[in-house]
Amino acid sequence: MRAVIAAEPGGPEVLSVGELPDPTPAPGEVVLRVAAAGLNRADLLQRQGFYPPPPGASDVIGMECSGTVAAVGEGVDGWSVGDEACALLAGGGYAEQVAVPAGQLMPVPAGVDLVTAAALPEVAATVWSNVFMVAGLKPQETVLVHGGAGGIGSFAIQLAHQLGARVATTAGTPDKLAACAALGADITIDYHEQDFVEVLREATDGHGADVILDNMGAKYLQRNVDALATEGRLVIIGMQGGTRGELDINALLRKRGAVIATNLRGRPTEEKSAICASVVEHVWPLVTEGLVQPVVHGTFPLAEAAAAHALMESGDHSGKILLTL
Template sequence: MRAIEITQFGKPDVLQVCERPIPVPGTGEVLIRVRAAGVNRPDVLQRMGYYPVPTGASDLPGLEVAGEIVGGDLADAEFAIGDLVCALVQGGGYADYCVAPVVQCLPVPKGLSLIEAASLPETFFTVWSNVFDRAELSVGETLLVHGGTSGIGVAAIQIAKALGAKVFATAGSDVKCRAVEELGALRAINYRTEDFLEVVRAETAGKGVDVILDMVAGKYLARNIDSLADDGRLVVIALLGGAKAELDMSQVLRRRLHVTGSTLRPRSIEFKAGIARALRNRVWPLLENGRVKPIIYQVFPLSQAAKAHEMMEESQHIGKLVLEL
């Protein structure tokens, strides 16, 4: 099969087309003929040598795919040979074939293409796990999303609004801010020209927001803490602004704040299966009725994976980048 491999750690041009054996599914796994694969920032970090591959996972990049089940262990599964699915995988998505735990597969939502479906698993699993499971965002609460036009951001804004929350989001340009508000954010904040802390305080009459989904960490920590309402929850999912910062524990104690974080890739299959069930019950209906939509910025052929990574690093995109096979 064709695949994209990381020939050495480095710039996007280290991604090269190669031939690999078709992977063999094990117990509880299915073989998917990949038609599209999502591109995510963890792929970029893996290519640069900053995101180690978990033991037993494919060394090929790619954490989400959509395509046709062509083989594997389907005993007691709701799927059959020939079914179209999208799936969260531990790696190997940039290839003609990929194996996935059957419990991490979801049907392609009605009305969506395979390219659209491939843009869903990594971001939707991440958003659900962190915003709704860990932070327990509920109806009527307020959410601040940093990086509102990223794949994670566009998913978080739409799902939170559809489930009854009020959303604010940061973005790096006026064009991106308009896109964020079109997706459903009450107020977009241009972090290059505005202080998100001041805007949050003004928009919430000084109360602050209930939940913050943060990809920056580092330099944002102090202002994130100041932006939280009493009993607020800060969830960190990436460290684009640095791994270390000073935390004012007096605020954590006095205002009963929660500071947490997580990474999805190393979690167990059973843990991810639980997220898949929640998405199937709570979010897939929203996709099928159009209240939540995949936002695809650009589609690249598999052979242009390096160009997709270049665009990811430039951070000018709004929504998801997808490889088509």
């Protein structure tokens, strides 16, 4: 099969298409013939040599894909050759075929085409598991979503809005802020020009955010705590702003707040399967109704993976970038 191979750690130019053996399904696995694969920030880190796949996972980059079932392993029920699906992966998505634990396979929601479905698994599983399963966002609460124009941010805005929360978000350009507002954001904040803590306090009459979904890490740590409401929950899912920060424990104690850091890729298959099942139960109906949709910036052929990575690194995109086969 064709697959994107990183010759060595480095920039986008290290990516090229080569040949690898076709995967075969182990017991409990399904092999998908890939139609499209979604790009994620973690893919850039893996290409640079900073984020290796979990033990036993494919070295090929790619944490989500969509496609058609090509083979079914022993002990798998509910999936047959020819079924269309999208999948949450530990690796292997940038290839013509990939082996997936059956529990991490999800049906393509009605009304979503097979290529676009590749934009769903990571964003849906990340947002649902962190904002709702972990942080317990409730209707009428306020959630602050950092990076609202990205794939995860754009999905978080829509899902929180549809489930009755008040949504604040940060973005870096007027066009991106307008796009966030169109998706359902009630409060939009230009992180270049405005202090999100001050804007949020003013917009919420001093209440702050009950939940914050943060992709920045260290750079925003103390300001995020400052922006929390009493009994607020800060969920850190990324480290774009660094890995080490200083935390004012007294400020957190006064608010009876919580700081939670999670990742999805390294979790055991059983946990990821439970998240996928919950996504299908709770999120897919909203996608099917057209109330929540993946935002796709554009697609690139598999052979142009380097160009797709360069675009993601530039930040000159909104929503998801997909590789197509």
